[in-house]
Amino acid sequence: MDIRSQISMVFHLDKCIGCHTCSVACKNIWTDRKGAEYMWWNNVETKPGTGYPTKWEDQSIYKGGWEKTDDGIALKGAGKQKGLLNIFHNPNMPMIDDYYEPFTYKYLDLIEAPAGDDQPTARPVSLITGKPIDIKMGPNWDDDLSGTQDYARNDPNLKNLSLAEQEAMFQLERMAFFYLPRICNHCLNPACVASCPSGAIYKRGEDGVVLINQNVCRAWRMCVTACPYKKSYYNWNTGKSEKCILCYPRIEAGLAPACMHSCVGRIRYLGVILYDADRIHEVASASDKDLIDKHMNILMNPFDPEVIASAKKNGIADSTIHAAQNSPTYKFVKKWKLALPLHAEFRTLPMLFYVPPLLPVMASLKEVNQSKQNEKLNPIAKVWDDNWLYDTSTEELWGTIAQARFPLKYLASLFSAGDEEKVKERLKKLMAVRIYRRFKTVGDIPEKKAHDVLKDVGYTPEMADEVYCLTSLAKFDDRFVIPAAHREQAIEMLEFTGDKKGSTGFGFKEETMERGL
Amino acid sequence: MTFNNFLFVALPYIAIITFVIGSIQRYRATGFKVSSLSSQFLEGRKLYFGSMAFHWGILAVFMGHLITFLFPTATLAWNSNPVRLIVLEVMAFTFGLSILIGLTGLFLRRLSTPRIKMVTNRMDLIIELLLLSQVVLGCWIALGYRWGASWFASDLSPYLWSIVKLNPQIEAVSAMPPVIRTHIVGAFVIIGMIPFTRLMHFLVAPFHYIFRPLQLVMWTWDRRRVRDPKTVWTVHRPKNN
Ligand code: SF4
Ligand code: SF4
Numbered sequence: 001m002d003i004r005s006q007i008s009m010v011f012h013l014d015k016c017i018g019c020h021t022c023s024v025a026c027k028n029i030w031t032d033r034k035g036a037e038y039m040w041w042n043n044v045e046t047k048p049g050t051g052y053p054t055k056w057e058d059q060s061i062y063k064g065g066w067e068k069t070d071d072g073i074a075l076k077g078a079g080k081q082k083g084l085l086n087i088f089h090n091p092n093m094p095m096i097d098d099y100y101e102p103f104t105y106k107y108l109d110l111i112e113a114p115a116g117d118d119q120p121t122a123r124p125v126s127l128i129t130g131k132p133i134d135i136k137m138g139p140n141w142d143d144d145l146s147g148t149q150d151y152a153r154n155d156p157n158l159k160n161l162s163l164a165e166q167e168a169m170f171q172l173e174r175m176a177f178f179y180l181p182r183i184c185n186h187c188l189n190p191a192c193v194a195s196c197p198s199g200a201i202y203k204r205g206e207d208g209v210v211l212i213n214q215n216v217c218r219a220w221r222m223c224v225t226a227c228p229y230k231k232s233y234y235n236w237n238t239g240k241s242e243k244c245i246l247c248y249p250r251i252e253a254g255l256a257p258a259c260m261h262s263c264v265g266r267i268r269y270l271g272v273i274l275y276d277a278d279r280i281h282e283v284a285s286a287s288d289k290d291l292i293d294k295h296m297n298i299l300m301n302p303f304d305p306e307v308i309a310s311a312k313k314n315g316i317a318d319s320t321i322h323a324a325q326n327s328p329t330y331k332f333v334k335k336w337k338l339a340l341p342l343h344a345e346f347r348t349l350p351m352l353f354y355v356p357p358l359l360p361v362m363a364s365l366k367e368v369n370q371s372k373q374n375e376k377l378n379p380i381a382k383v384w385d386d387n388w389l390y391d392t393s394t395e396e397l398w399g400t401i402a403q404a405r406f407p408l409k410y411l412a413s414l415f416s417a418g419d420e421e422k423v424k425e426r427l428k429k430l431m432a433v434r435i436y437r438r439f440k441t442v443g444d445i446p447e448k449k450a451h452d453v454l455k456d457v458g459y460t461p462e463m464a465d466e467v468y469c470l471t472s473l474a475k476f477d478d479r480f481v482i483p484a485a486h487r488e489q490a491i492e493m494l495e496f497t498g499d500k501k502g503s504t505g506f507g508f509k510e511e512t513m514e515r516g517l
Numbered sequence: 518m519t520f521n522n523f524l525f526v527a528l529p530y531i532a533i534i535t536f537v538i539g540s541i542q543r544y545r546a547t548g549f550k551v552s553s554l555s556s557q558f559l560e561g562r563k564l565y566f567g568s569m570a571f572h573w574g575i576l577a578v579f580m581g582h583l584i585t586f587l588f589p590t591a592t593l594a595w596n597s598n599p600v601r602l603i604v605l606e607v608m609a610f611t612f613g614l615s616i617l618i619g620l621t622g623l624f625l626r627r628l629s630t631p632r633i634k635m636v637t638n639r640m641d642l643i644i645e646l647l648l649l650s651q652v653v654l655g656c657w658i659a660l661g662y663r664w665g666a667s668w669f670a671s672d673l674s675p676y677l678w679s680i681v682k683l684n685p686q687i688e689a690v691s692a693m694p695p696v697i698r699t700h701i702v703g704a705f706v707i708i709g710m711i712p713f714t715r716l717m718h719f720l721v722a723p724f725h726y727i728f729r730p731l732q733l734v735m736w737t738w739d740r741r742r743v744r745d746p747k748t749v750w751t752v753h754r755p756k757n758n
Contacts, residue, residue: 089557089565095559129635193731198726202734202735203735221555238552315740
């Protein structure tokens, strides 16, 4: 056992309102620079949709992530052989147009245009060439299912669905969607690190943050291909790749990353998880159907004395172990088994977990006669003449699945490597907690029924209350349990302290180390 | 003779010294800028043909020159059989043509693609033009002064070695036809210019990738290591930032 600590995240998808505040917070801090305009280290996609960059999930195009071989795993589109042979031209690299060409508007023309017969306009200009362009695509071009024909219908996750299922999904009155916020997963088996010919990318031992050393990166572009989540971006201006740094300067200071701090829906949780580094290879090369279970098993119980002893032996600070015991991610992922990794089949062992969205699945559509209801309305109220009822009542634990608007198969392809049972299990738990809370607050559900559904999913009432609290009431310090960075020791990161010992007062002045980007 | 002295004695030493000191200084002072500065992200199709043809071609031709320079007798021995000599010459010429075609493509791409123009500076164009003329001369020599693989080994290799041994012997080169002399001068000019151009990237070619483990974990303050009594007390400076 080789216990290490990892800062890991949980995003609760039912709570995301798709406001993009997270993306803007990140953009303003980190990527508001020349060459980085097109980068969104944090982006929020509408699902179903093709995402950013277009169709990033389709590894037959981009060749990202690992694939299983006879004796383990190998990088799909990079690695020692493929990487070095393709160094002069990388055939699997997304291009600027797969993201979008960044643009701005010539606002000055609005005030400076000479007087004339026409209204002055602010033409769009490319942020690369500075020339006028016709905008073909922009960030979140397909937000909220806009352009469904071109985007949502081309979602790579639909390929496992039958044609009839797809048709059903896109019937106008059944249409449903949810938001998928994405950042770098700070994986345990990062493909980006493995693919970098220069060795510029590394995982920090202390907290598992994956970083690109900008001084060592030489623009070989392999990480852009290798990261299956397309979270390593190439800066065409500096000739360096960049990626989410999990706001490590903030984390070291005990603050939540900007995207999480600003999250309006409070969907984001961050905490320490202890894992067993000895088993990474074994887990990453598991068969598709064991992947999720093994991924969960590599995350260790921070209360287990053996784990604690091994953690201490590895020099993990007591404060970090304590943080791991209070970690909201540990609770969501291991204790309550509510969260799942995104696309585990890419085998990078992502450390960002998602609580799958219940709402689009649960809601059912019924045809009912609404004339009675309509009669009661005020004469000036808008009256709909269709008879559809969008029903989100939660009386049955799993009764509405037949009428559910969102195929489970779709969610399974995102969150559980295709295993519908795993997603179903999590959704049932979410539903059970809802029914239980409805019994407590509204009281129109009998007590026995509320307890029965909890038993069904293996929760005690206390657990259900805990889930409820952390989901709905949690304050800042409950959502972000950040271990102390021990700056009193971390001064070593910045300065020599060792040469003070035994020095006589003469010597060379040591410059402070350069840090960060 | 003095002019020849300048071209074949002074210039090579200036070039080599500039190359060595300049590269080290550039790496130390603005190491951040030492990058291949790939523009594939902005334009890929034209780059594919240009970059592949150019890079593989120049790798082969460069290795050819290097081997002939380092092992002249072995090269001569190999060339003693006319069939082998012809094979070598044909191969070298093909690679030369490949550089020529690739480089021309790359040069035109730089001039004609609006996006690529944004990441082009004057030095990029100068060095591409220099390389281009060097390749044209090279191909001309290969065609006009046949069996270069042999006369390089017998005439030029000793000259280059004499430079290395700090005892320049320039009689043989001074007597070469003007095209070949220009090619030699061009080579030294390019070597001397490397620190000031994007060519720097070949010095950081990532061969160490072959030998390193795939995953890289770095500790800023590895408590396990520091606490281990077997760890020698040294000033331990973090390498990662
Ligand atoms: S998500 Fe991509 S960039 Fe981030 S650690 Fe994993 S492989 Fe690397
Ligand atoms: S800020 Fe939060 S709620 Fe808003 S889009 Fe981002 S993740 Fe969703």
